[in-house]
Amino acid sequence: MAERMTVAPSPSLTVYKFGGASLEDAAAIRHAASLVARRLPAQTVVVTSALAGVTDALLDAARLAADGDGAQALAESAVLRDRHLSVIDELATGETRQHVRGIITEAFATLDQLLGEVLSAGALAPVMADRIVARGERLAARLFAAAMAEQGHTASVVDATELIRTDGRHGSATPDLKRSEPVARARIGHALRDTPVVLVPGFIGVADDGTVVTLGRGGSDLSATVLGRALQVDEVILWKDVPGVFTADPRAVADARVVAQLHVREAAEMAYYGARVLHPRALTPLTERMRVYVRPFAAPDRVGTEISMRRSRVRSPVKALSAMLDQALVTVSGNGMLGVPGVAARTFGALADAGISVSLISQASSEHSICLAVSEFSAGLAHDVLQDAFASEITLGDIEGIEVRRGTATIAVVGLGMAHTPGIAARVFGALAEKNINIVAIAQGSSELNISVVVDAADVETAQRAIHAAFRLQKLGGGTVSRTRYRDVILLGFGRIGRELVRHLPTARGTSPVRLRIVGIIDRHGFVFDPDGFSAQRLGALGTVKQRSGASVAEARGGEHATPVDALHRMAAHALTSPVLVDLAVGDTRAVVHAAVEHGMDVVLANKVPLAIDSTSARALFDEAQRHGRRVLHEATVGAGLPIIDTVRKLLESGDRVWSIEGCPSGTLGFLFSEMGRGRKFSEALRAAIKAGYTETDPRDDLSGQDVGRKAVILGRLIGFAGEFEDVSIESVVPESLRTVPLDEFLTRLEEADEEWKSRVGASRDRGEVLRYRVRATKHGVSVRLVSVPTGSALASLEGTDNQFTFTTARYLSNPLVITGPGAGPAVTAAGVLNDLLTLTGGT
Ligand code: ADP
Ligand code: ASP
Ligand code: MG
Numbered sequence: 001m002a003e004r005m006t007v008a009p010s011p012s013l014t015v016y017k018f019g020g021a022s023l024e025d026a027a028a029i030r031h032a033a034s035l036v037a038r039r040l041p042a043q044t045v046v047v048t049s050a051l052a053g054v055t056d057a058l059l060d061a062a063r064l065a066a067d068g069d070g071a072q073a074l075a076e077s078a079v080l081r082d083r084h085l086s087v088i089d090e091l092a093t094g095e096t097r098q099h100v101r102g103i104i105t106e107a108f109a110t111l112d113q114l115l116g117e118v119l120s121a122g123a124l125a126p127v128m129a130d131r132i133v134a135r136g137e138r139l140a141a142r143l144f145a146a147a148m149a150e151q152g153h154t155a156s157v158v159d160a161t162e163l164i165r166t167d168g169r170h171g172s173a174t175p176d177l178k179r180s181e182p183v184a185r186a187r188i189g190h191a192l193r194d195t196p197v198v199l200v201p202g203f204i205g206v207a208d209d210g211t212v213v214t215l216g217r218g219g220s221d222l223s224a225t226v227l228g229r230a231l232q233v234d235e236v237i238l239w240k241d242v243p244g245v246f247t248a249d250p251r252a253v254a255d256a257r258v259v260a261q262l263h264v265r266e267a268a269e270m271a272y273y274g275a276r277v278l279h280p281r282a283l284t285p286l287t288e289r290m291r292v293y294v295r296p297f298a299a300p301d302r303v304g305t306e307i308s309m310r311r312s313r314v315r316s317p318v319k320a321l322s323a324m325l326d327q328a329l330v331t332v333s334g335n336g337m338l339g340v341p342g343v344a345a346r347t348f349g350a351l352a353d354a355g356i357s358v359s360l361i362s363q364a365s366s367e368h369s370i371c372l373a374v375s376e377f378s379a380g381l382a383h384d385v386l387q388d389a390f391a392s393e394i395t396l397g398d399i400e401g402i403e404v405r406r407g408t409a410t411i412a413v414v415g416l417g418m419a420h421t422p423g424i425a426a427r428v429f430g431a432l433a434e435k436n437i438n439i440v441a442i443a444q445g446s447s448e449l450n451i452s453v454v455v456d457a458a459d460v461e462t463a464q465r466a467i468h469a470a471f472r473l474q475k476l477g478g479g480t481v482s483r484t485r486y487r488d489v490i491l492l493g494f495g496r497i498g499r500e501l502v503r504h505l506p507t508a509r510g511t512s513p514v515r516l517r518i519v520g521i522i523d524r525h526g527f528v529f530d531p532d533g534f535s536a537q538r539l540g541a542l543g544t545v546k547q548r549s550g551a552s553v554a555e556a557r558g559g560e561h562a563t564p565v566d567a568l569h570r571m572a573a574h575a576l577t578s579p580v581l582v583d584l585a586v587g588d589t590r591a592v593v594h595a596a597v598e599h600g601m602d603v604v605l606a607n608k609v610p611l612a613i614d615s616t617s618a619r620a621l622f623d624e625a626q627r628h629g630r631r632v633l634h635e636a637t638v639g640a641g642l643p644i645i646d647t648v649r650k651l652l653e654s655g656d657r658v659w660s661i662e663g664c665p666s667g668t669l670g671f672l673f674s675e676m677g678r679g680r681k682f683s684e685a686l687r688a689a690i691k692a693g694y695t696e697t698d699p700r701d702d703l704s705g706q707d708v709g710r711k712a713v714i715l716g717r718l719i720g721f722a723g724e725f726e727d728v729s730i731e732s733v734v735p736e737s738l739r740t741v742p743l744d745e746f747l748t749r750l751e752e753a754d755e756e757w758k759s760r761v762g763a764s765r766d767r768g769e770v771l772r773y774r775v776r777a778t779k780h781g782v783s784v785r786l787v788s789v790p791t792g793s794a795l796a797s798l799e800g801t802d803n804q805f806t807f808t809t810a811r812y813l814s815n816p817l818v819i820t821g822p823g824a825g826p827a828v829t830a831a832g833v834l835n836d837l838l839t840l841t842g843g844t
Pocket of ligand 2 (some may be wrong): 020049050055056083136139216217218219221222563
């Protein structure tokens with residue numbers, strides 16, 4: 001248990017990536033640094049691209065050297081060096097300036113040496129190209145750190161070669177997520193302990209032989225998502241020079257609009273088919289809980305485009321277009337192909353062996369021909385490879401030949417909604433026919449997520465505009481881009497805590513732009529649901545009905561009867577936005593809570609039962625949540641709004657060991673004993689507690705210690721207690737003779753216990769002590785009992801319904817950490833729940 005807690009991600013940690021266009025000059029870098037600074041004290045991992053144009057310029061210099069023009073190569077190098085030097089001069093002063101100037105000078109001195117080596121080799125090996133370009137992002141990280149320093153913030157730089165392991169393919173390496181994750185998590189976690197901002201150069205990683213590799217052009221997007229996954233963050237933000245992902249490349253289609261949300265598969269499809277806005281593999285590391293945002297660097301308050309695993313409701317089956325330029329179409333055809341086995345398989349096999357990637361495949365159902373698109377650059381090679389592969393068939397005449405048509409482009413029409421909408425292809429063809437554009441080939445992905453058409457390169461822009469207009473994509477985003485982001489909350493139970501929570505939700509937002517809205521309420525008998533969220537007024541009305549009549553929400557307007565589990569399944573069938581189930585019920589809600597996690601919801605618990613009842617299912621809940629990338633938070637289960645669970649977690653996360661937790665986690669019993677200590681009779685004190693609303697309906701639920709026992713088990717499990725609730729020794733303070741009598745009888749016979757309590761309290765006082773109902777939890781055991789403590793002790797000082805917790809840890813050994821404060825009542829319990837909700841939205 002303790003182990004698992006230590007990997008709990010920090011809620012506020014976010015990954016930012018700044019693209020080259022966003023790091024144009026000193027002013028831009030300063031602006032980028034201020035975006036990071038304004039998140040402080042929240043932690044940020046910042047992935048930097050090279051300054052605008054630097055990667056191209058470095059490659060240029062390298063190619064010049066390879067082509068034998070050493071002088072020109074060195075001249076390019078000098079220009080770049082001076083550009084970096086002038087940026088640092090503008091950004092920083094004093095020591096920082098001198099320090100970074102030194103780094104720049106050295107990086108370019110090494111570059112000049114490398115260019116010399118390329119010159120004498122007469123060729124640019126991929127391993128050398130990677131060494132040369134890697135300095136672009138590394139220097140950007142240094143400049144960024146300097147800009148942070150100038151604004152008074154420290155940031156550390158961790159090189160990506162320490163974090164991102166790859167397959168070692170120079171020029172386009174693929175990160176090895178499995179091996180990179182633990183390393184990156186540990187290394188960055190370590191760095192974050194020192195500074196809240198950690199800078200990592202994007203685009204690069206390391207090969208097994210220790211050499212630096214690059215991840216392919218635009219690869220810093222991928223660096224960001226790899227790190228986001230490793231660090232289990234909820235958000236990765238890619239700051240770019242565009243307002244978001246457009247419905248089409250804005251350079252080709254002037255009235256393209258920003259898409260508010262794209263499913264990962266849609267975005268990946270666009271990227272794969274040439275939308276330069278994202279690296280084609282950038283989305284592979286995405287997890288269920290992660291959202292990637294493409295956001296405008298120039299207008300940082302706009303939300304841009306969300307890319308995530310959720311399916312948003314769309315009005316249009318088509319969401320966007322992208323185009324791949326410089327394509328060639330290769331056709332293998334012949335009358336005899338029908339009889340030749342495995343033509344398709346052999347075609348792709350041969351191309352794959354030659355390292356040629358195929359962007360589109362289309363086979364006529366007659367099997368008369370196979371058509372495929374490859375990049376124009378590899379068209380010649382593709383032709384030769386296929387000619388070889390089918391040499392015998394070509395001799396026999398079964399295959400007529402391999403035809404290559406250059407100068408084409410592939411347009412992909414993308415949208416998940418296409419799968420259920422007939423006639424999409426017809427509309428694409430109609431739109432192109434109207435503009436007299438000839439379609440060279442077509443293909444529809446088997447997923448029906450995409451229809452691709454190949455057209456002549458000369459037609460590609462007109463074709464995109466025609467398709468864009470045919471689907472009225474200019475109406476899709478634009479003015480309707482949603483500025484507000486939500487998290488959908490489902491309440492399980494709607495009693496006093498629920499009503500209290502509802503009162504505070506509208507104003508509680510913390511620092512997060514995300515708003516919480518309640519979309520569903522479930523009680524024992526049914527539910528109410530509105531995917532657009534209930535208004536405060538409606539919630540107020542529902543609360544009043546429940547409070548006055550005790551009726552189920554099923555009886556309310558729009559309510560339905562159902563079991564809680566069914567109600568949850570029904571709600572989960574809708575496209576909810578990052579839903580959270582909040583369990584405010586009493587009793588065994590395990591089935592609903594587990595179902596929520598399986599549906600990919602986060603869970604916030606005030607209800608103790610699911611965590612206290614049996615160890616197997618409590619553990620399963622956390623494990624299951626982790627598998628789905630979800631969180632189970634339960635601050636309100638112990639000490640209401642006091643940060644008890646959070647404190648234990650933070651201690652464990654920071655490497656401390658918690659030996660024991662002691663305390664009085666019951667406001668009710670605390671009140672009772674502090675009143676009796678003041679000389680009040682047991683019966684009077686208890687009646688006052690009942691009147692003030694401090695007790696359960698049957699006060700014996702409090703006095704029996706069952707409720708305290710649950711809290712004790714939860715605390716114990718946080719620090720490694722593996723036992724069951726039954727293993728906890730609980731001392732009941734219900735008078736013997738009144739344990740089994742009916743409630744009303746119990747309430748009338750309270751006085752019978754006064755004498756005994758008077759003498760116990762008195763005996764304690766005579767010893768200079770007071771009675772306290774105390775929990776003690778360690779890894780080895782958990783107990784709940786009435787103890788007599790010296791008046792000078794911390795516990796004795798407890799007043800009224802306040803709770804107190806004492807943590808004895810490796811660090812807080814001789815002087816334990818004590819937390820005291822109000823620990824009972826709906827308002828503070830709701831505060832604990834709210835705090836968990838804000839943690840989930842990154843607002844605390
Ligand atoms: P970065 O600077 O972060 O590396 P890129 O330059 O890779 O960003 O990506 C942004 C560019 O992508 C934009 O300038 C834009 O011209 C181009 N682009 C192509 N297709 C699209 C699209 N559908 N939406 C947004 N931008 C696009
Ligand atoms: N600087 C690299 C490139 O331009 C990587 C990146 O910016 O994403 O390809
Ligand atoms: Mg890019």
